[in-house]
Amino acid sequence: xxxxxxxxxxxxxxxxxxxxxxxxxxxxxxxxxxxxxxxxxxxxxxxxxxxxxxxxxxxxxxxxxxxxxxxxxxxxxxxxxxxxxxxxxxxxxxxxxxxxxxxxxxxxxxxxxxxxxxxxxxxxxxxxxxxxxxxxxxxxxxxxxxxxxxxxxxxxxxxxxxxxxxxxxxxxxxxxxxxxxxxxxxxxxxxxxxxxxxxxxxxxxxxxxxxxxxxxxxxxxxxxxxxxxxxxxxxxxxxxxxxxxxx
Amino acid sequence: xxxxxxxxxxxxxxxxxxxxxxxxxxxxxxxxxxxxxxxxxxxxxxxxxxxxxxxxxxxxxxxxxxxxxxxxxxxxxxxxxxxxxxxxxxxxxxxxxxxxxxxxxxxxxxxxxxxxxxxxxxxxxxxxxxxxxxxxxxxxxxxxxxxxxxxxxxxxxxxxxxxxxxxxxxxxxxxxxxxxxxxxxxxxxxxxxxxxxxxxxxxxxxxxxxxxxxxxxxxxxxxxxxxxxxxxxxxxxxxxxxxxxxxxxxxxxxxxxxxxxxxxxxxxxxxxxxxxxxxxxxxxxxxxxxxxxxxxxxxxxxxxxxxxxxxxxxxxxxxxxxxxxxxxxxxxxxxxxxxxxxxxxxxxxxxxxxxxxxxxxxxxxxxxxxxxxxxxxxxxxxxxxxxxxxxxxxxxxxxxxxxxxxxxxxx
Numbered sequence: 001x002x003x004x005x006x007x008x009x010x011x012x013x014x015x016x017x018x019x020x021x022x023x024x025x026x027x028x029x030x031x032x033x034x035x036x037x038x039x040x041x042x043x044x045x046x047x048x049x050x051x052x053x054x055x056x057x058x059x060x061x062x063x064x065x066x067x068x069x070x071x072x073x074x075x076x077x078x079x080x081x082x083x084x085x086x087x088x089x090x091x092x093x094x095x096x097x098x099x100x101x102x103x104x105x106x107x108x109x110x111x112x113x114x115x116x117x118x119x120x121x122x123x124x125x126x127x128x129x130x131x132x133x134x135x136x137x138x139x140x141x142x143x144x145x146x147x148x149x150x151x152x153x154x155x156x157x158x159x160x161x162x163x164x165x166x167x168x169x170x171x172x173x174x175x176x177x178x179x180x181x182x183x184x185x186x187x188x189x190x191x192x193x194x195x196x197x198x199x200x201x202x203x204x205x206x207x208x209x210x211x212x213x214x215x216x217x218x219x220x221x222x223x224x225x226x227x228x229x230x231x232x233x234x235x236x237x238x239x240x241x242x243x244x245x246x247x
Numbered sequence: 248x249x250x251x252x253x254x255x256x257x258x259x260x261x262x263x264x265x266x267x268x269x270x271x272x273x274x275x276x277x278x279x280x281x282x283x284x285x286x287x288x289x290x291x292x293x294x295x296x297x298x299x300x301x302x303x304x305x306x307x308x309x310x311x312x313x314x315x316x317x318x319x320x321x322x323x324x325x326x327x328x329x330x331x332x333x334x335x336x337x338x339x340x341x342x343x344x345x346x347x348x349x350x351x352x353x354x355x356x357x358x359x360x361x362x363x364x365x366x367x368x369x370x371x372x373x374x375x376x377x378x379x380x381x382x383x384x385x386x387x388x389x390x391x392x393x394x395x396x397x398x399x400x401x402x403x404x405x406x407x408x409x410x411x412x413x414x415x416x417x418x419x420x421x422x423x424x425x426x427x428x429x430x431x432x433x434x435x436x437x438x439x440x441x442x443x444x445x446x447x448x449x450x451x452x453x454x455x456x457x458x459x460x461x462x463x464x465x466x467x468x469x470x471x472x473x474x475x476x477x478x479x480x481x482x483x484x485x486x487x488x489x490x491x492x493x494x495x496x497x498x499x500x501x502x503x504x505x506x507x508x509x510x511x512x513x514x515x516x517x518x519x520x521x522x523x524x525x526x527x528x529x530x531x532x533x534x535x536x537x538x539x540x541x542x543x544x545x546x547x548x549x550x551x552x553x554x555x556x557x558x559x560x561x562x563x564x565x566x567x568x569x570x571x572x573x574x575x576x577x578x579x580x581x582x583x584x585x586x587x588x589x590x591x592x593x594x595x596x597x598x599x600x601x602x603x604x605x606x607x608x609x610x611x612x613x614x615x616x617x618x619x620x621x622x623x624x625x626x627x628x629x630x631x632x633x634x635x636x637x638x639x640x641x642x643x644x645x646x647x648x649x650x651x652x653x654x655x656x657x658x
Contacts, residue, residue: 208304242542
C-alpha cells in the first residue's frame with residue numbers, strides 16, 4: 001500500500017497561529033495504521049508547519065513547487081508521474097475534511113480526484129484494503145455508519161471522529177525529512193478576492209433558533225410510585241420514537 | 248493594513264444641525280449616517296413593523312419575540328399571504344433555481360426546508376422558479392411537502408443512493424439541460440459531498456458553508472473562520488449551512504412534475520460503477536463516542552447502584568453518561584462526563600437520573616430536543632428543562648424501569 005497524505009499549512013482557529021490541521025493529523029494516523037509506504041505532500045513552500053506534521057510520525061514530506069501550473073494540475077501530475085515512490089504507482093490519497101487557514105472550501109480533494117479521474121469518498125473512519133478494492137466505513141451524524149467499496153486507487157477524506165490520532169513526538173519531528181520537488185517559483189497564492197469577491201474580517205451571525213415543540217416545562221409527576229414512574233418514562237420514550245419496543 | 252484616521256472635528260461638524268431659536272443641535276452619531284431615515288427635525292424615523300419582524304422567531308403558531316439580539320429571523324423569508332388556500336403558479340419564469348435536497352427518510356428535513364426557503368428567496372427576487380430534484384423512486388405523496396416548502400417544479404431524476412457518481416451524472420445532465428442560475432444544496436454529510444462532486448463535474452463556481460444568502464450576496468467563512476468571503480455575484484453552486492435561512496412560510500407552490508423534456512435521455516450514465524455504498528447502519532450505543540450518540544442516559548449524585556444503572560442503560564439501548572460529580576468520584580470513566588468540561592451532546596433524547604442540572608451540566612445538553620428528568624427536587628433546573636419530569640428517588644425508579652423494560656420485551 002502506497003499512500004500519499006495531502007498536507008496544508010494551516011492556521012489555528014483560536015489563536016490564528018500557524019498549526020497543523022487536525023483532520024490531516026487524523027489522516028496521518030490512519031495511513032500509519034494501514035501500513036505500507038507513506039508520504040506527505042504539500043504544494044507550496046516548506047514552512048515550519050510541515051516539520052510539525054513530521055512529529056506525528058510522518059518520515060518523509062515533499063514540498064511540491066507548482067511552478068506555472070495550477071495547484072491541482074501540479075499535484076495530479078506529480079501523483080501520475082510516479083516520482084512519489086520511485087516509479088511505483090500511488091494506491092491511496094488521504095486528506096482531511098478541509099483545510100484551515102486558506103480557502104477552506106473542502107473542494108480541493110474533489111478537484112484532485114476529478115483531475116486524476118479517481119473515485120472519492122469523504123468522512124471515512126475506517127479503511128481495509130484488499131487487492132484493488134478499498135473497503136471503507138463512512139461516518140454519518142448520530143453515530144450512524146455506512147460501508148462502501150471503492151475500486152482502484154482513490155482519494156479518501158478522513159473524518160474527525162476517526163480513532164487514529166497519533167501522538168506528537170519531538171524526536172520524530174527532528175527525524176522527519178522535508179524535501180522539495182519541482183520548481184519552487186513563487187506562484188502567487190490563489191486570489192480569493194476579485195471583482196465580485198470581497199474579503200473582510202469574520203463576523204459571527206446569529207443562527208435561527210429552533211421552534212420548540214413544547215414551551216418551557218413539560219409534564220411533571222410528583223411522588224408517583226416507582227412502577228407508575230417507570231411506565232410513564234417508557235411510554236414517553238416510545239412516543240418520542242427513541243425506544244423501539246420490538247427489540 | 249492602513250486605516251483612515253477619523254477627524255473628530257469634521258465628524259462633529261457633520262452631526263450639527265440647526266436647532267430651535269438659533270441654537271445648534273448635535274444629531275447622535277448613529278443617526279448621522281442614516282440621513283434618509285431622519286426627519287427634518289433630526290429625529291430618527293423608526294419602522295416598528297420591520298423591527299418586530301426582525302425579532303420574530305419563525306415557525307411558531309404564536310408570535311415569539313427575542314429581544315436579546317442573539318436570534319430572530321432577520322426578516323422572514325417571504326411575507327405570509329392572506330389567502331392560504333391559493334396555490335402559487337409560476338408559468339413563465341425568467342430563470343431557474345435548482346435545489347437538491349437530502350430527503351432523510353424520503354421527506355424534506357429541517358435543513359432541506361431551509362435550503363428551499365433560500366431558493367424561494369432568490370427565485371422571488373429574480374422572478375424565477377424553484378426546481379427541486381428528487382429520486383425518481385420517491386413516493387409521490389412527498390410532493391405535497393415539496394409544494395408546501397415552496398417548489399414550483401419537481402424533477403424526478405435517476406439518483407442512486409448506492410453510487411454517488413451515478414447521481415452526480417444525473418444531476419449534471421439536469422444542470423446542463425435546464426441551466427439553472429444557481430444550484431443549492433444543504434451543507435450536510437451527503438449534501439455537502441454531492442455539492443462538491445457536482446461542482447467539479449460541471450465546472451461551475453462553488454461556495455460551501457454559506458452563512459448568509461440573499462439575492463445581493465453570499466457570505467462564507469474562510470482562513471480558519473477569521474475572515475469571510477463575500478460574493479456579490481452568486482456562485483453557480485452553493486451549499487448552505489444549517490440554521491442560517493428561515494424556511495419558506497407562505498402559500499404552497501405548484502410542485503408541477505417535469506421531466507427531462509421528452510428527448511428521452513434515459514441518461515447514458517457516464518462514469519459510475521466505481522463506488523458501491525451499502526445502506527447505513529446505526530452504531531452500537533455502548534461503544535459509540537458520547538458526542539455523536541443519539542440517546543444518552545446519565546447518572547448523577549442521586550444514583551448509587553451503578554450495576555443497576557448499567558443494566559438499565561443497556562436495556563434502553565442507550566449510551567451511558569454521567570455528571571461531573573460522578574466522574575470525579577471515579578464511579579464512571581471521564582469519557583462519559585456530560586457538560587462544559589466533558590462532552591457536549593448532539594443527542595435527540597437525554598434521560599437524567601438524579602441530576603439537578605448545574606449550569607455547566609446543562610451547557611453539555613446543547614441542542615438536545617427531549618429531556619427526561621428523575622429527581623427528588625421539584626425546583627431543580629433539570630426539572631425545568633425536562634419534557635417529562637419525575638419527582639422521585641432515581642434509585643427506586645431504576646429497578647422499576649428495568650422491570651418494565653424486561654417485561655415489555657417478553658410480551
